Amino acid sequence: MPHPSAPARRTLLKALAATPAAAVALGAPAAPAAASVASAAPGIVKSLPDAYFTVRGTNAEARFDAFGDTGSLTPADRFFVRNHTSTPVLDAADWRLTLWGDGLHGRAPVHFTYGQLRDLPSVTRTALVECAGNGRSLYATQQGQPVSGTPWTLGAVGAARWRGVRLAEVLRRAGLAHDAVDLLPRGLDDPYVSGGTDHGRVRRPLPVAKALDDVILAYEMNGEPLPYDHGHPVRLIVPHWVGIASIKWLGDIEVATRPLASPWSTDWYRLFGEPHPAGGSAPITRQTLKSGFQLPFGATLEAGGVHRLTGRAWSAHAPVRSVDVSTDGGGTWRPARLHDGPRRGAWVRWSLPWRPTATGPATLLSRTADAAGNVQPATAVHNTQGYLFDAVVRHPITVA
Numbered sequence: 001m002p003h004p005s006a007p008a009r010r011t012l013l014k015a016l017a018a019t020p021a022a023a024v025a026l027g028a029p030a031a032p033a034a035a036s037v038a039s040a041a042p043g044i045v046k047s048l049p050d051a052y053f054t055v056r057g058t059n060a061e062a063r064f065d066a067f068g069d070t071g072s073l074t075p076a077d078r079f080f081v082r083n084h085t086s087t088p089v090l091d092a093a094d095w096r097l098t099l100w101g102d103g104l105h106g107r108a109p110v111h112f113t114y115g116q117l118r119d120l121p122s123v124t125r126t127a128l129v130e131c132a133g134n135g136r137s138l139y140a141t142q143q144g145q146p147v148s149g150t151p152w153t154l155g156a157v158g159a160a161r162w163r164g165v166r167l168a169e170v171l172r173r174a175g176l177a178h179d180a181v182d183l184l185p186r187g188l189d190d191p192y193v194s195g196g197t198d199h200g201r202v203r204r205p206l207p208v209a210k211a212l213d214d215v216i217l218a219y220e221m222n223g224e225p226l227p228y229d230h231g232h233p234v235r236l237i238v239p240h241w242v243g244i245a246s247i248k249w250l251g252d253i254e255v256a257t258r259p260l261a262s263p264w265s266t267d268w269y270r271l272f273g274e275p276h277p278a279g280g281s282a283p284i285t286r287q288t289l290k291s292g293f294q295l296p297f298g299a300t301l302e303a304g305g306v307h308r309l310t311g312r313a314w315s316a317h318a319p320v321r322s323v324d325v326s327t328d329g330g331g332t333w334r335p336a337r338l339h340d341g342p343r344r345g346a347w348v349r350w351s352l353p354w355r356p357t358a359t360g361p362a363t364l365l366s367r368t369a370d371a372a373g374n375v376q377p378a379t380a381v382h383n384t385q386g387y388l389f390d391a392v393v394r395h396p397i398t399v400a
């Protein structure tokens with residue numbers, strides 16, 4: 001492993017300076033590898049090489065077009081970062097989780113230290129984390145519809161192997177009351193201030209039914225302690241749901257016998273606009289399905305040569321069943337070869353050989369279908385905040 005790059009070290013020192021109580025824990029995540037050219041995002045600790053990331057405000061989008069050299073799991077140093085504020089550098093030794101509220105039998109707060117969590121039975125599972133706004137910029141570029149929010153292309157998604165404790169196990173030990181209905185997990189990052197309003201710390205209600213089903217309190221990502229930017233020391237992983245559900249740097253969880261709310265369930269992460277109920281849809285929960293080419297937009301391919309088109313497809317509803325590819329703007333379609341077994345919660349890598357003949361601009365399309373019968377539509381249903389883009393992506397290239 002090369003030594004940490006100067007920019008990464010500076011960012012880390014900046015993060016440390018911004019967090020007075022912070023200390024680098026023993027056994028904390030390793031510093032990122034050196035990178036030749038990297039951009040800095042305010043508040044992100046890891047190195048963001050331009051070859052792998054596009055910085056968008058406080059966030060870093062992974063370059064989907066460069067995922068071709070990653071496997072079915074996304075390495076932590078290639079994983080997108082979505083930060084409402086900035087990464088707090090927390091020491092696992094000082095950390096504890098507090099559960100509190102009228103949804104606990106004793107009604108007194110219950111604490112778990114990091115060591116206590118690690119001593120509980122653990123589970124390991126693969127899950128994608130995908131921002132609700134992944135693909136958002138395509139509402140404008142492909143459908144001519146303006147939307148607000150971070151203009152992600154397709155790289156606000158990654159797949160990792162998470163190890164941790166089932167939230168069900170922790171709730172049981174804390175004494176979950178039978179009439180509890182909602183949880184409110186909350187992060188330890190700084191309160192989120194926007195438009196002059198302090199919205200408090202990042203938190204979003206989670207129904208007890210989902211919490212008891214498949215949610216985990218993760219402390220490892222791909223076999224290593226969680227990196228700072230991805231929630232060190234402990235985050236939630238809420239499989240198949242929009243990324244905002246998977247609260248990072250988890251500090252406390254309110255447990256209530258009444259429905260809970262936060263701006264993340266009232267103002268954001270609902271579908272607003274014309275086709276939706278006045279006042280917005282219910283809070284969005286499950287992610288959608290998508291596919292894309294591991295090729296830059298506007299790439300030039302040589303005429304006459306055989307090219308191996310590659311990409312990935314994923315669905316939060318069911319295992320991917322098929323991927324069809326069109327190289328003529330949607331006129332004709334051919335099935336791609338799938339390289340991973342279909343599994344819900346994981347993506348499928350696919351490929352298709354193509355020998356372009358005619359020179360000039362061309363449009364590549366990929367369309368996935370899942371085992372539940374969902375198929376990517378030609379157009380995504382517009383909503384003002386640009387969530388849940390699921391349409392077939394029209395990928396411009398040039399044949400020369």
Ligand SMILES: Nc1nc2c(c(=O)[nH]1)N[C@H]1C(S)=C(S)[C@@H](COP(=O)(O)O)O[C@H]1N2
Nearest residue numbers: 080081082083084131187202243246247248
């Ligand atoms: N505490 C906290 N948790 C958070 C966020 C945040 O800003 N603060 N961002 C959420 C959003 S919108 C997404 S998409 C995912 C991104 O996870 P990642 O940064 O590990 O990729 O974390 C979620 N959890």
Ligand SMILES: [Mo]
Nearest residue numbers: 131132243244
């Ligand atoms: Mo997100």
